[in-house]
Amino acid sequence: MDPFHSYLKIKKKMYSAILNGRSFKWTRTHKRERPESIETIPLVEIIAVQKGLVEIVPCKKIINTPNDFTVFFVKRAPKCQQRWILDKMVFTAEDSNLRDQWVSQLSQRIEQHGQQRPQRLLVFINPFGGRGKARKIYYSRIAQLFELAGINVHVLETERANQARDYILQKDLSSFDGVVCVGGDGMFSELMHGLIGRSQREACISEDDPEATLQGCSLRIGIIPAGSTNCVCFATVGVNDPITSALHIIVGDSQPLDVCAVHHKKQFIKYSVSMVGYGFYGDVLSDSDKHRWMGPIRYDYSGFKVFLQNRSYQGIIEYQLAGTGQSNPRDNTRCRTGCMVCSESTERLCSPEENAFDNVSQGSYKSQGSDEEVIDEWHSAEGTFKAINMTCMSSACPKSPDGLSPCAHLADGTADLIIVRKCSRVSFLRHLFRHTNQKDQFDLPFVDVFRVKALKFTPIPQDDDDESLESTLPVHLEYESVEQTKSSFLARLCGGPSMRSKWNCDGEVMPHAAINVRVHSQLIKLFARGIEGPCIKRRESWMPYR
Ligand SMILES: Nc1ncnc2c1ncn2[C@@H]1O[C@H](COP(=O)(O)OP(=O)(O)OP(=O)(O)O)[C@@H](O)[C@H]1O
Structure with a gap:
């Protein structure tokens, strides 16, 4: 023209x-x-x-x-x-x-x-999300924006948990260009589970098969943040603001996102995009669930309580490292709009001959720009751990603007595994505190971080049935556990001994301690463009990768 x-x-x-x-x-x-x-x-x-x-x-x-x-x-x-x-x-x-x-x-x-702009959207509002603010946010601030942009909207207010997920799994969605949730991370998770589940069913792929290469979802997900926690929105847009998110939906932005699939043996448990965490974060979540009446402050209350308990848990961690040709979790870069690392991953996925992700599931990965075949090796670590966290994204949030793993990428087909070994309360506090300032939270002798494709965790002692563990502890372990917690007055004050933690999977407690986690590259797409800003973060104390 x-x-x-x-x-x-x-x-x-x-x-x-x-x-x-x-x-x-x-x-x-x-x-x-x-x-x-x-x-x-x-x-x-x-x-x-x-x-x-x-x-x-x-x-x-x-x-x-x-x-x-x-x-x-x-x-x-x-x-x-x-x-x-x-x-x-x-x-x-x-x-x-x-x-x-x-x-x-x-x-x-x-x-x-505007060919990527949606014409028709399916919007789910959780009327109880964010202490009942979701409906008001949608009707007073967002509906008129969609109308102005000429988007045809079908709105559903949920009446029960998992209604949005079931709707997506069962109903005809052919007339929609995307699904939108008005709520928190829980609502986003429902939409994600619905879309991924539906895509696998249509492609005849069993979600229970931990080795299956999952089918990507074609519909994009929009998040209008209106919950008490909106980590996924913050980590993909850079701010939790309903108007900003609505505008990203209207202009038709598209941000692919890696997803972790969590299995217990041959049984599918859950998908995760922000955090799969055992130990500290699992304990905080399971304790906070008992105090839901407190509202969002329950996380601070339980965090303090679990911190005082100072528990650590035994287990074996096995992890499959991502090929060495890729970026690393301490390279001081940030995943931002137009991220080159994620774009390379998109190119690999789009070119069938070089589909590195397929190779990965067979145990090898060909790094970009080199002819060298790099084996994605499995490594293992046995010991006593205070926290084991795996995240597909930085997991930035308003309280920790750089997040759990500041250099993690949204769509590079990897996750960052952060292992915090048993340490004193003071040491752990130093680690936690560094999430809120500019210091490197991984530059501590009891912390390790790896960029990985997969993880297996086996609690010690192993047990076929996780739930019956406490009654079957070997005597020496029972003794160690009791010593660990009962030796301290603070720990005694805050709760009894426990041999096993729970996994926290994007804010939900998982029923099994023995799990396998595998990253699926760019399995879903959001109406977002990643965080706008510079890719390199200048820090005074720049620490090279260890
Ligand atoms: N109508 C409903 N009644 C009860 N629960 C619902 C309803 N609609 C959705 N849910 C469930 O409520 C949970 C929390 O919702 P959401 O994430 O939107 O809000 P939130 O304010 O961030 O929640 P939280 O109380 O977990 O902080 C979700 O897991 C979702 O499955």
């Missing part, structure tokens, strides 16, 4: 406006204005163009003036690049004919650039 140009007025001042293949620009025609005063909006970030003077906040109002048109577009908040705002500008053309030409030209080009 040829560029379209004319003079337009904004608030009675004359501007020269030009629409080309990628952007819409306008600049003052006055001679004394400097060229920096050019305003530019990329076409992909124009939400809508409408005739007349149009308002949508606090409610929709159109004044049909003959020469005016209103352009709605995305703007970055002044103090936070990741927070998006809906901005608008009213332009006045010389006559209504020119106005109509502008509206038609802009609409055509938005459509041309």
Whole structure:
């Protein structure tokens, strides 16, 4: 399409406006204005163009003036690049004919650039999410944005847990371009389980087979953060803000995401994107579940209590390292919009001859840019562990803006395994505290971190039936456990001895301690583009990879 140009007025001042293949620009025609005063909006970030003077906040109002048109577009908040705002500008053309030409030209080009934009969405609202705020957030702030963008929406308010998952598993979704949840991480997990389960059923793949290469999902998931925890949204957008997320959905962003599949023997248990954690985080979650009445503060309460208990657990960790040609968890990079590491993974997945992920499941991986075949070796560590965490993403959240593993990637087909061995309370506190500041939380003698493809954990002692463990402890282990906890007054104060922790899988307690976890590359896609910002983080104390 040829560029379209004319003079337009904004608030009675004359501007020269030009629409080309990628952007819409306008600049003052006055001679004394400097060229920096050019305003530019990329076409992909124009939400809508409408005739007349149009308002949508606090409610929709159109004044049909003959020469005016209103352009709605995305703007970055002044103090936070990741927070998006809906901005608008009213332009006045010389006559209504020119106005109509502008509206038609802009609409055509938005459509041309917006092939990834959803036309029809299925929206699930958890009316109890975020202490009952979800419904209000959707109807007072989001519904009008979807209407403005011309998106057809089918809204369902859930009446029970797992209703959204079951709906996705059972109903015809062929008319939808995406599914959206208005709620917290629990609602996101429901949508993810529904979509992955459905895709496997359609591809005749058994989710119970831990070795199966799973089928990716075609529908994208949107998250309107309205829960008490929204880690997935924060780690993929950089901010928990309903308007920002709605705008990412409208412009049709797409962010692939790796997913961990968790199995117990040959039985599928759960999918995870943010954290599979044993020991400290498992104990905090299972304790906090007993205090749900406290609301979100229960996590702080249980965190403090579990910290005082200072428990560690015996077991064998086996992990399959990702090929050495890839990035590593301490390379001081950040996964950001357009991440090269994730793009390489996308290319590998898209080219069937070099489908490294298929090779991985057979035990080898060919690193990018080298002819060298790197074996994804299995390693093992036996010992007493305070925390074992595996995460497919940084797991950044408002309390820890860099997250559990700051250099983890969203879509590179790997996860970061963080092993914290038995240590004193003070040492563990140092490790925890470093999640909230700029210091390297892995630069401690009792912490190891690896970039992995898979994990197996076997608690000691092994037991066929996890639940009956406590009654069948060998005497020496029973003694050690009791010593470990009873030796301390603080531990006694905070709870009795326990031989086995629980796994925390994205905020849900899992029933088995013996599990296998495997990363599935780019299994789902979100309406997001990753966190906008620089890929390299400059830290004063830069620590090379150990
Ligand atoms: N109508 C409903 N009634 C009860 N539970 C529901 C309903 N709809 C969804 N759920 C369940 O509620 C759980 C929590 O929801 P969600 O994550 O949206 O909110 P939250 O405020 O972040 O939750 P949490 O209480 O876990 O902090 C989800 O696991 C979901 O399965």
